[in-house]
Amino acid sequence: MENEAMIEVKKLQKVYSDNTVLKDITEEVKKGQVICVIGPSGAGKSTFLRCLNLLEQPTNGQVLFKGTDLTTLDEKHVNELREKMGMVFQSFNLFPNMNVIENLKLAPIKVKHMSDADATNVAKDLLTKVGLAEKAEAYPTSLSGGQQQRVAIARALAMNPEVMLFDEPTSALDPEMVGEVLKVMHDLANDGMTMVVVTHEMGFAKSVADKIWFMADGYIQESADPDTFFNHPQTDRAKDFLEKVLQA
Numbered sequence: 001m002e003n004e005a006m007i008e009v010k011k012l013q014k015v016y017s018d019n020t021v022l023k024d025i026t027e028e029v030k031k032g033q034v035i036c037v038i039g040p041s042g043a044g045k046s047t048f049l050r051c052l053n054l055l056e057q058p059t060n061g062q063v064l065f066k067g068t069d070l071t072t073l074d075e076k077h078v079n080e081l082r083e084k085m086g087m088v089f090q091s092f093n094l095f096p097n098m099n100v101i102e103n104l105k106l107a108p109i110k111v112k113h114m115s116d117a118d119a120t121n122v123a124k125d126l127l128t129k130v131g132l133a134e135k136a137e138a139y140p141t142s143l144s145g146g147q148q149q150r151v152a153i154a155r156a157l158a159m160n161p162e163v164m165l166f167d168e169p170t171s172a173l174d175p176e177m178v179g180e181v182l183k184v185m186h187d188l189a190n191d192g193m194t195m196v197v198v199t200h201e202m203g204f205a206k207s208v209a210d211k212i213w214f215m216a217d218g219y220i221q222e223s224a225d226p227d228t229f230f231n232h233p234q235t236d237r238a239k240d241f242l243e244k245v246l247q248a
Contacts, residue, residue: 006031008063012061013059013060014058025219030194037049039216039221054078083159085161100140108123146174153181165197166197
């Protein structure tokens with residue numbers, strides 16, 4: 001069903017001792033939407049993303065995935081729902097002692113109890129999708145950063161998630177490798193994948209996002225389509241941010 005909310009965040013707060021990182025955030029992500037979360041460093045963007053699949057435990061508020069409040073679940077049920085939310089980090093987190101295809105097959109076999117043959121087929125399809133079919137037997141250390149990140153995306157997709165969360169997936173890459181990773185993300189968006197992307201890549205946000213969430217000082221200060229946000233920002237904080245990043 002289109003327009004069904006995949007993720008709903010209600011009055012989300014995250015406090016570390018006396019530092020309130022997230023302040024009363026209420027937003028939702030609809031099925032098939034691409035949300036780009038942008039804002040200055042230290043705004044709480046990564047913490048917010050990690051609260052969506054409970055890698056960070058919210059201090060207050062609710063995080064609902066398809067109507068189920070994750071904050072009320074035990075670890076076993078949280079893990080089951082996490083399988084439906086793929087996550088890609090800044091660092092690639094690949095297992096260096098396993099080759100590329102083994103990295104992709106591990107979770108489907110261990111967690112989903114897929115047969116080795118089925119997991120191999122899924123892995124090969126995904127490596128083709130991210131443009132790395134010829135690297136199936138390679139080890140992560142022999143790959144460039146951009147290739148490792150594309151393997152990390154394929155590994156997350158191997159669990160057949162319903163939502164993909166990206167935490168600054170290009171920030172650890174050399175500039176010439178950024179494009180190859182963004183292309184894979186572009187293709188995913190075109191295929192209708194629901195995505196929440198914390199990013200500094202303004203061109204990507206402009207061209208792919210259905211909505212921009214501008215985050216600063218612990219809350220979402222603006223939520224708008226890219227055209228509105230980039231051309232007519234409403235708050236001084238957003239205007240100041242855009243002036244700095246678009247001049248850079």
